[in-house]
Amino acid sequence: MxxxxxxxxxxxxxxxxxxxxxxxxxxxxxxxxxxxxxxLLECGFIISASITRIDGLVSVAGLGGVLLFASAVALxxxxxxxxxxxxxxxxxxxxxxIERRDALAGRAPRAAAPFARYKEHLPAMxxxxxxxxxxxxxxxxxxxxVVIVGSLSAxxxxxxxxxxxxxxxxxxxxxxxxxxxxxxLTFRIRERGDALQATAIEIEREYRAAExxxxxxxxxxxxxxxxxxxxxxxxxxxxxxxxxxxxxDQPPDMQQSSSSGI
Numbered sequence: 531m532x533x534x535x536x537x538x539x540x541x542x543x544x545x546x547x548x549x550x551x552x553x554x555x556x557x558x559x560x561x562x563x564x565x566x567x568x569x570l571l572e573c574g575f576i577i578s579a580s581i582t583r584i585d586g587l588v589s590v591a592g593l594g595g596v597l598l599f600a601s602a603v604a605l606x607x608x609x610x611x612x613x614x615x616x617x618x619x620x621x622x623x624x625x626x627x628i629e630r631r632d633a634l635a636g637r638a639p640r641a642a643a644p645f646a647r648y649k650e651h652l653p654a655m656x657x658x659x660x661x662x663x664x665x666x667x668x669x670x671x672x673x674x675x676v677v678i679v680g681s682l683s684a685x686x687x688x689x690x691x692x693x694x695x696x697x698x699x700x701x702x703x704x705x706x707x708x709x710x711x712x713x714x715l716t717f718r719i720r721e722r723g724d725a726l727q728a729t730a731i732e733i734e735r736e737y738r739a740a741e742x743x744x745x746x747x748x749x750x751x752x753x754x755x756x757x758x759x760x761x762x763x764x765x766x767x768x769x770x771x772x773x774x775x776x777x778x779d780q781p782p783d784m785q786q787s788s789s790s791g792i
Contacts, residue, residue: 547623645757652737659730666723673710680707729771
């Protein structure tokens, strides 16, 4: 649905601010990923040098450690600058979104104004829930990578090299695998992300239905009735999401007992 004329310029400013913020985040991620790859490579050199005791590998590992430390210092300097720019851009984007919500809510009848302001806040609410779901999914995938790669690495290291150093490294890797698996199981990270994503999708579905006056909102006589119904349904979804989060905060054994009726 096209935006009203009075908010068209605000929409253009929001699009520009979002593009600039995306570019800042992309540059930050490339720098972090590059440093993480260098750190993994350095760990490989250190492990190989500690096992084989080859002078060339020891020298390479030492030089890599120096370069990695220098890169970490440079990353810290860049991080402070990039974070300041991202905070400033995020504040500007939030301000523009508030202006847009107020402009759209001001077009509603006086009796429906409180519900109209609530309705215009729903896209930001759904976006926030999606961001939280993405963080949970990234954490879950990272933990599963640690479990998979660590398990294979420990098995291969134990089978291929028979030395005290290799056994110590294999024990450390196995410990990291156990911690990652326990963390994922205890805190139910995947389930939290799925619940947040489902709630965000439902909020967007209700918002679009109310905006387009379709589905359960097709026969509402006026904006106040339609926005009030939308508010009640969104609050019900938020209550369900809070109940899901409280359930996921319980230990797995208590959840199983509750589901079985014990």
